[in-house]
Structure formats: C-alpha cells, structure tokens
Amino acid sequence: MLKVENIRKEYATVVAVDDVSFEVKPGEIFGLLGPNGAGKTTTIRMILDIIKPDKGIILFDGKLIDDEIRNKIGYLPEERGLYRKNKLINTIVYFATLKGLSQSEARKRAYSLLGRLDLLSYAERKVEELSKGNQQKVQFIISIIHDPQIVILDEPFSGLDPVNQIVLKDLFMELKDNGKAIIFSTHMMEQAEKLSDKICLINKGKVVVDGTLSEVKSKFGQNHIHLEFDGDASFLKDIEVIDNLLLYENYAEFEIKDHQSLEKIIPIILQKLKIKKYEVVEPSLHSIFLQLVGGEKLIQMDSK
C-alpha cells in the first residue's frame, strides 16, 4: 500500500532524514519510533507531500501522490491546530470537503462521529470553547472522517487522559479491522509495544532497527529479567554481569550476559531484596529503545 524508498531530507545545518525505507500493508499498524528530533515528523511530512524529499521516492500502490491519493490519506499532526473562532461542525465539514466529500455527506458523518466521541453537544459551539483533550478528539475526527485507506498519526496519544487513550485505542483497532493501514509515530514505547504490528525505530535520521515486533525482540537477546521487589536495589549497578539496567523504586529490568552468571547473582539478590516477582522475558521495546538510542536520551525523555 505504502512504500517508502531511501528518502533523504537535508536542511541547512542537519540531515533530518537519511536513507529511510519501509513498507506498510493494509490492516497493519506501523509504529514509527524514535526520540525527539529523530526525524519522525519530517518523514511523515514527506509521505504527505507537505515537503519534498531531496532523494528517494514514496509510492502509494505503485503511484506517486496526487489529489486522488491525498483524499485517501488521513492525517493527525503532532501540533494540533484548529480554527479557533469557527463552529465545530463547520470546521469538520470544511476539512472533510477538502478531502473530496460532499457537504451533505460530510455533515452526516461529522454528526455521527461527534456522537461516538461524546461531543454532539458541542457541534454548534466555537472550537475555542472546547477543552484541549476534546479539541484533540475533534482533530482525530478530521483525520478519519473521509474513510481514508491510510491514517497517519503523529504522536496521537500525547495530551490524552487514560479514558480517552482507550477510546482512541479502540478506534485504532477498528480501523485495523477494516483493513486500513495505520502509521503512527511516538516516543512512548509502551503504547507502541501494545499496538504495533511492525515498527521502525529511527535515530538522528537513520533507521536503527525495523521489522515485526517479534523479529525486533528476538534480535535482542533472551536473557532479560524483570524484577519487582522491596528494598534498596542500587547494588545492582555494581554487579558486573548485569547490562542495560533500568532501575526504578520497586522495579528493575536488566540483561545478563549468560545463563551461568544468572545462577551466580540470584543468591545475592535474594539476600538483599524481598522479591515479589521475578521473570525471565524478552526485552521490552522500551529497553531496546534505550539500548539503541543511548543513555543520554533517557534524561531527555524523563524530563518530558
């Protein structure tokens, strides 16, 4: 459905996207992952033909973008924006007609979607009277009202409360079941892990790892341990065989070099901590992300 081949975009001082390729098929949820400034938004803008790549090609069912293809794409930009002074219903209808719907059809669908997202009472109100979360739901309506084949969502979950995150997730799954291709970007790995069929992790404009979720995970070792405990676990930092430690107040994730080492460290751990849960698992996307992107990004992400 969508094929991105070797695209590159250079700005005056930086290479924002460097030789990125991937493919998305119908019914697939594709996670475009990476830290802030990795080139996710630039990649998305190139797919949408908002900016042109310097090199490479983007094909939709083998064709270059035109007005007809634009009508089949839905887009939720990272920085949400709506006309503030206009009525909600008019704004939605306008964007829908820009995607080729007729006025009457656009109006009909707008009301039905507003109903689904509990916004019907706001239809005749001005956009600026809505809360931020509700504005975001409106923006989401705009991105799917024309029944697009490809939906591109830039950081769809940021700024949503847990209830609305679930509403959005359900809509995601519904789109997937209807055979739409969904591309979403995020730096929140937990979301990506739960939703994606396929991921592409980029950093500093380059693809670091890509493939289906299980492919990616299997590339990154089996000796991953999750630990829930009571007590002070800071000593884990000093154990030599432990790699890629993620340490929280009552939770830790780490990797060990091999199985023999595991047997050596378990007694130490049992001695110092009260263990509530112990698991040997495949690595979480989160830890893979941190391994690949590096520790300096950890600080940035936590401050966000």
Place this chain on the structure above:
Amino acid sequence: MKKALAIARWEFVEKVKTKAFIISLILTPIFMIGAGILPTLLVTKADTEPRIIGVIDQTNELAEIISQKLDEKYRLPDGAPNYIIRKIFMESNEDITAAKKVADQLVADGSIEGYLILPANIYNDTLFEYRSKNVGNIKLTERLNRTVRDIVVEKKLKSQGFDPQLIKRLVSEIEIKLVKISEKGEEESDFKSVFFSAYIFIMAIFILIITTGQLLVRSMVEEKSNRIIEVLMSSSSANDLLVGKILGLSALGFVQIGTWAIIGLALALKFGTIIISLSNALILLPYFILGYLFYAAIFVGMGAPLTTEQEAQQVTGYLVMILFIPLLLAMWIMQNPNSPIVSVLSYIPFLTPTMMAVRIPIQVPSLIEIISTLIVLVLSTITAMWIAAKIFRTAILSYGKRPNLKELWILIKSK
C-alpha cells in the same frame, strides 16, 4: 481546482458571517456619507420658516428696498418670503445707541435673527454691519451682502444719471462655468468633480487592496500559528490553497466594494450628480483588476513568512504607504498631467493603478501609453504571482525568524 473552490468557499462563507465584516459593511458607508455629505446638506438646506432680520436704517430709505428685493429673490418652498425685514425704531437719526440696545434685546430673546446697521454715509463708506448671535450662517450673510451691495451700486449709478433699464443690464449677475476640453469635444466639468472621480477610484482600489490584503495575511498567520496549515497542505496542493484563498477573500472584498458602489450610485442618482463617466470606468477596470491581483501576490509573498499578528500589521502598513503616493501627488498631477515624471511613475507597477485612477478622469492618456502600461502591469502581476507561490510553498511551513533577502532569493530560485 475543486479543492481551490472548497477553500475559497470556506474563506468567503465563514468571514462574510462574522460580525466584524457585517459591521464594517454597514458602518463604513454611513460614516462616509456622514462625513462627506452631511455638512453640505446642512449648509445648503433650505429654510422652512421665514427669518426675521432687523434693520437700523440711518439712510431712511434702504430698508424698504432691501425688503422688496429679498422678497423678489428668496422664497421659501411654500412660497412665503424667506426673509422679513423689521425696522428698528430710532429716536434720533444720529444717535443709535438706544436703538442698538433695543435690537440686541430682540436678538437675545429670539424675535429677530440679527440686524443690519445701514449708516447714512453708506454710499461713500464701504462698510455696513450685520450683528447676530450667529455670524457663521454663510448663506444668509452672503445673500444680505449681495442684496445690499447691488442696491447701493444701483443707487450710485442712478445718481450719476444712468438709465434704470441700462443699470439692470449692467449689474446683472455673472457666474463662472467650467468646461473641460477632451478629444470627444467639450464637456462641462469642474475641478471638484474631476478630483472626486479620481478620488473615488483610488479609494475603491485602496479599500479593496487593504481589506483583502489584510485578510490574506491574517488568515495565513492564523493558520500558521494554529498549525492548521499542515492539515491543509496534506489535503491540497500549495497552489490550490493559494488560489482558493485569493479567490475567496477577493470575493469578500468585491462584495464589500460592490455594496458600497450600489449605495454610492443610488445616492448619486438621487442627487443627480454622476461624476464618473462610463468610458473612463471601462478603461480603468483592467488597471483595477490587475493592480488588485498584483498587490494580492505581494501580500502573499510578504505575509507567508510571517508568524505573528504584529509583524503582519507592520508589513501591511508599508504597502498602504506606497498606495497613498498618487493621492499625495494628485494635485500636482492635475496641474501637470503631461509631465514626463507622471508618465514614468505610471510604469511602476506599484503605482500604475492609482496613477491611472488619478490621470484618466483628468485627461485620458494616449492609447500607446495605456497599452504599454497594461503590458508592464500584466507581466509584473504574473511574475509577482509566480514568486509569491514559490515563497508561499516553503515559507508557510517555516516558523521563527523572518527570512532575509538572501534566503528569500534561494527560495525563489529553488524548484
């Protein structure tokens, strides 16, 4: 093109409904009419009640003649005399102090409008007095002055032995009539109407360019700062967006100008003064449209890189100043319509439409000049549109600092 129309529709329909637009649509003509016509209407408004004028007549003969003359010349709409002369009683012909006191009292209580003092030596002296609470009624004082002067002159001539019939002919009133000579022959005209027809055209172009230009810049800045622009750009091409915006907002501008033009025309017909000739209007039309498009392109080119409302106001401010130049030069152009400087200025695309608006009502330029200025204007408009589209495509997505000239040049050169 379908998308451009959808964009145009949105820009037009949503803005035409706003309170700001409706208020300006109604209030502006009211204000213009108020400021332009009301004072004249008030001054020239005919009296409905007779005005009583007192006279202290030291000549003992003029009061009756004045009364008679005023009766002949000035009547109210219902046929009654407009002015009634009332003689103020004098105890002695030499000392009028008491009479003045009486008259002042009459003025104060409103029984007379004011009073004339006609001195005995009025035939040798050149002065007589009119005293009133209100000496600003130019129409009244002018009429009194003229009547008394005519009577005095007539008397003087009579005393020199002139035949009364001859005198009547000699002192008959003379007024100036202005005739403008054009290629089609002579036409009656006067300075005021020439100036006003030029003025009306300039104002029309002016208002259209300013309102639409400002709307264009504002809507671009709004979409940029709200980041709506990304959704728009993902739905339509930059060119469709640009064309749609210009179309929609122009329609808005033309609705505004059109409404005002109809109001103006209705008023003009009612008061019987059509000051713009149709042929002049037809020659001006292409300048009007091209000039408008030229400026729209400039507004887009200059507005797209901006991010804030303040910057937008600054930029529109500069453009407004350029538009004003021909209006400042209007007097001088009227006196020197054939000056080479006027011709040269007419070829500067920024000035062409307004220069022509001033020149055409005064003296229609030669056909060669019209064609060549139009060609220059068409070429500049196409170039401006092309450059504006280039800047728009890139700059509409850029935020932060305004690009300098070098960066703009790179934008223009890029594919």
